[in-house]
Amino acid sequence: MAVAMGKAVFLGRCSTSSLSNTAIFRGRNINRFSAARPRPALRSSIAARAQRPTWLPGLDPPPHLDGTLAGDFGFDPLGLGEDPQSLKWYVQAELVHARFAMAGVAGILFTDLLRVTGISNLPIWYEAGAVKFEFASTETLFIVQLFLMGFVETKRYMDFTNPGSQAKEGTFFGLEAALEGLEPGYPGGPLLNPLGLAKDIKNAHDWKLKEIKNGRLAMVAMLGIFVQAYVTHAGPIDNLVTHLSNPWHRTVIQILSGVSP
Known part of the structure; x- marks a missing residue:
C-alpha cells in the first residue's frame, strides 16, 4: 500500500511538473512567436518603405529623408541633410x-x-x-x-x-x-x-x-x-x-x- 501511495505521489509530481514545464515551454514559444511577428505599425512602415521609390532599388533611405520632400528618393550618401x-x-x-x-x-x-x-x-x-x-x-x-x-x-x-x-x-x-x-x-x-x-x-x-x-x-x-x-x-x-x-x-x-x- 505504501508502495502504491508512493507511486501515486511520484506520478502526481511528475505530471504536475511536466504540465508546468509544458506550459512554460509553450509560453516561451508563444512569446518568441509574438516577438518574431512584426507589429502592425512596423509592418506598415516596412510596407511603406518597400513601396517608396528610391534612387537605388532595395535601398533603405536615411531616416532624415522620409519621403515628404518633392523629389526625395533617399539620395544623401554624404549625410548633408541630417541637420x-x-x-x-x-x-x-x-x-x-x-x-x-x-x-x-x-x-x-x-x-x-x-x-x-x-x-x-x-x-x-x-x-x-x-x-x-x-x-x-x-x-x-x-x-x-x-x-x-x-x-x-x-x-x-x-x-x-x-x-x-x-x-x-x-x-x-x-x-x-x-x-x-x-x-x-x-x-x-x-x-x-x-x-x-x-x-x-x-x-x-x-x-x-x-x-x-x-x-x-x-x-x-x-x-x-x-x-x-x-x-x-x-x-x-x-x-x-x-x-x-x-x-x-x-x-x-x-x-x-x-x-x-
Whole structure:
C-alpha cells in the first residue's frame, strides 16, 4: 500500500511538473512567436518603405529623408541633410540651381539653333559674354546685373529666414499683390505664375515633383554642354548635326579618343 501511495505521489509530481514545464515551454514559444511577428505599425512602415521609390532599388533611405520632400528618393550618401535647418537650405539651393539650369539649357539650345540655321548672326553661347554691345559697356552691364541679382537674392534669403515677410505691403515697390508668394521657393501671382498652376502649393506635390525632375535633368544637361564645349569647341546643335551626319562613326567614343573618320 505504501508502495502504491508512493507511486501515486511520484506520478502526481511528475505530471504536475511536466504540465508546468509544458506550459512554460509553450509560453516561451508563444512569446518568441509574438516577438518574431512584426507589429502592425512596423509592418506598415516596412510596407511603406518597400513601396517608396528610391534612387537605388532595395535601398533603405536615411531616416532624415522620409519621403515628404518633392523629389526625395533617399539620395544623401554624404549625410548633408541630417541637420533639419541645413536640409531646408539645400532644398532651396537645389530649386534655384534647377531653375537656372532649365533657363540656361533652353537659352543655349534656342540661340544655337538660330545661329546654326543662319536665322540670326549670334555668337556661340560660351563667347556671348565677351560680345560688346552698343547700348551699354560691359562694366555697366555687370554693375546692373550685380545690383539686380543681388537685390532679388537678398529678398529671397529674407523670405527664407522669415517666411511671408516679403509679401507684406511696401516690401516690393507695391508689387506684392502681383507676386503673391505661396511659400519659400514658390512665388506666384500673374508675374511668376501667369497660368495659375499649383495655387494650392501645400497639395501641389505632383507639380513640385515634375519641376525638380526636369530641373535635375537640366543640370545634368548643362554639365554635358560644358564638357562638349571644352572637348569639341562647338555648340550642342553643331555636335548634334555632326553626329547625325555619320551616326555610326561620329560618336562620343571617337571624339574622346581623338579619331576623326
